Amino acid sequence: MAMEMLKGLGTTLKEFGKKPTTVSYPEEKRELPPRFRGRHVLHRYENGLERCIGCFLCAGACPADAIYIEAEENSDDNHISPGERYARIYDVNLLRCIFCGYCEQACPTGAITLENIYELASTHPEDLVYHKEQLLEPVGSATRGSLEAWAAPAPAETTTPLPGRQGFFDGLPATAASVGQADLPTETEILVPGSETINTSNPSDRADARTVEAAEAGDLRDAGDAGDADDAGEMVDGQEER
Amino acid sequence: MGVEDDIQNAGTPNPWAPVQYFSNTQTPRAPRGIERPEGFGIVLTQMNKVLDWSRSNSLWPATFGLACCAIEMMSASASRWDISRFGAEVFRASPRQADLMIVAGRLSVKMAPVLRRIYDQMPEPKWVLSMGACASCGGVFNNYAIVQGVDKVVPVDVYVPGCPPTPDMLLYGINLLQEKIRKHVPNPPDPLKVSGQTYLGSEN
Numbered sequence: 001m002a003m004e005m006l007k008g009l010g011t012t013l014k015e016f017g018k019k020p021t022t023v024s025y026p027e028e029k030r031e032l033p034p035r036f037r038g039r040h041v042l043h044r045y046e047n048g049l050e051r052c053i054g055c056f057l058c059a060g061a062c063p064a065d066a067i068y069i070e071a072e073e074n075s076d077d078n079h080i081s082p083g084e085r086y087a088r089i090y091d092v093n094l095l096r097c098i099f100c101g102y103c104e105q106a107c108p109t110g111a112i113t114l115e116n117i118y119e120l121a122s123t124h125p126e127d128l129v130y131h132k133e134q135l136l137e138p139v140g141s142a143t144r145g146s147l148e149a150w151a152a153p154a155p156a157e158t159t160t161p162l163p164g165r166q167g168f169f170d171g172l173p174a175t176a177a178s179v180g181q182a183d184l185p186t187e188t189e190i191l192v193p194g195s196e197t198i199n200t201s202n203p204s205d206r207a208d209a210r211t212v213e214a215a216e217a218g219d220l221r222d223a224g225d226a227g228d229a230d231d232a233g234e235m236v237d238g239q240e241e242r
Numbered sequence: 243m244g245v246e247d248d249i250q251n252a253g254t255p256n257p258w259a260p261v262q263y264f265s266n267t268q269t270p271r272a273p274r275g276i277e278r279p280e281g282f283g284i285v286l287t288q289m290n291k292v293l294d295w296s297r298s299n300s301l302w303p304a305t306f307g308l309a310c311c312a313i314e315m316m317s318a319s320a321s322r323w324d325i326s327r328f329g330a331e332v333f334r335a336s337p338r339q340a341d342l343m344i345v346a347g348r349l350s351v352k353m354a355p356v357l358r359r360i361y362d363q364m365p366e367p368k369w370v371l372s373m374g375a376c377a378s379c380g381g382v383f384n385n386y387a388i389v390q391g392v393d394k395v396v397p398v399d400v401y402v403p404g405c406p407p408t409p410d411m412l413l414y415g416i417n418l419l420q421e422k423i424r425k426h427v428p429n430p431p432d433p434l435k436v437s438g439q440t441y442l443g444s445e446n
Contacts, residue, residue: 022324025413064375064382095378098405121402121415123422124271125378125393128403 032116034149037099039117040092041145042136043110045082050136051111052090053083058103058112066096067103083109090132095125104147113145269393272430290426297341297367298423301330301416304340304360309347311374311406318409328416337363342419343396344412348376349389358434361396369429371415372398375405397430 023030043051054071070089080086103112112135122128137143307315319325319333334340337360349357361370372392375381378401380390392398399422402415 021321022327023322024327025323025410026417030410065384093379094403095375095401096381097403098375098382100405118404118408118411119414120404120411121400121418123400123418123427124274125391125401126271128378128401 032118034152035146036116036118037101037114037146039094039115039120040097040103040112040130040135041115041117041143042090042112042132043145044137044139044142046142048139048142049079050081050086051109052087053081053109053111054085054087055083055108057106057108061102061106062097063100063102064096064098066093066098067091068093087132090135092130092135094120094128094130104150110144110147113147115145269391269433270431270436272397272427276427294424294426298420299329301328301342301369301419301423302332302334302340303330303342303344304337304364305333305335306343306357306360307346308349308353309374309376311346311377314406314409314412315344315346315373318412323409323413325413325416328413328420330416337361338365340364341367342369342371344371344373345377345392345396345398346373346406348381348383349392349395350387351389354389354395357392358395367429369399369419369423370396371400371402371419373402373404373412373415374407375403378403381405393430394433397432399429 045051054069056069056071059065059067059069068089068091069087071085072088073085074080074083099114101114104114120128307313317323319331325331330342337343341364343361343364345357361368370392372378376383376388377392378398380388382405384390389395400415400419402411404411407415
């Protein structure tokens with residue numbers, strides 16, 4: 001009894017001198033990751049023109065239908081954007097928005113990015129429909145926003161190959177997230193050039209195949225295509241024999 | 243002449259008559275600019291200030307996690323964000339002991355009467371925080387199964403966007419609610435009472 005109590009107190013003493021893990025939020029804010037997706041920001045060029053050209057691609061890509069745009073033609077005396085059109089109205093319903101970043105990916109001019117602005121709550125929901133004046137960065141500033149963070153190569157922990165047989169899928173580095181398949185044994189046998197036939201039921205073979213180089217993956221893809229062609233030829237032959 | 247007509251003539255109520263649990267009309271919004279009346283009272287005004295201050299610093303939430311937002315809500319009560327710094331760490335399973343309902347997640351039409359009943363069981367004064375896109379307006383689930391915003395069922399005091407909101411965003415919403423309580427801003431109008439609709443098992 002006494003020993004157990006001392007043990008518990010020992011745990012308390014052990015943690016006594018350590019720094020607390022708590023982020024005391026309103027006073028002290030945590031460091032956000034560079035790819036954090038918060039509120040949208042509309043950007044400008046260095047000469048003050050808006051990047052948005054009113055092409056509706058972001059509104060089309062939005063899975064929640066949160067973006068509402070009305071475009072208008074640029075004229076000589078009202079030149080807003082370098083393109084033919086500009087967005088006269090650009091509303092983002094932040095309550096509908098799920099902060100997926102598809103608008104940022106769809107934008108051809110890098111006009112809209114999701115920044116690390118996250119203090120967004122409101123007592124009136126209509127206040128959370130942000131209009132163009134609120135979203136647009138002020139005149140004189142021309143930033144790229146989080147596009148730089150997305151252009152940089154992804155952190156290593158997000159690009160670990162999936163625990164399958166090859167680290168590449170369609171010639172691209174395969175991750176568990178991008179492919180959506182894990183270490184599933186398949187019925188087909190994949191021939192890797194310069195190696196033996198991989199037995200999918202043997203875990204050690206799978207571990208070997210995980211370390212396929214990028215160049216080999218290209219070869220593998222070609223070989224796979226060739227194999228498909230051969231299969232098709234065999235099928236045709238078989239039909240002829242019948 | 244059919245069987246249905248016979249039943250209607252006999253005065254038997256149809257047990258499968260559609261019952262609407264949520265308001266289809268325009269959701270009533272809270273009027274702006276209403277704050278504590280600047281009275282010249284000494285005793286009662288000062289006491290109300292003390293009451294509001296103490297209420298704002300002991301918001302006990304009722305557990306109403308419906309979907310993935312609940313994970314972030316739990317994370318906000320864990321050690322890193324530590325919602326107990328605002329006196330809101332006691333998540334109560336009984337609505338009788340709760341002041342604040344954090345609706346975390348999408349509200350399906352089947353769950354709407356449950357939400358309403360739990361809200362009705364909470365003692366006054368009570369507040370509702372709608373957490374996330376789905377609870378606030380339906381989010382991506384713009385379909386027949388999801389209520390397009392819990393403000394069609396209960397009066398919502400604070401809306402927090404995000405999918406799901408990070409714990410910081412939730413804490414910001416709770417701070418906003420605390421400010422609102424300290425300023426003595428009244429709750430928004432009840433959507434069901436305004437629309438005149440009733441729900442199953444209610445007396446009003």
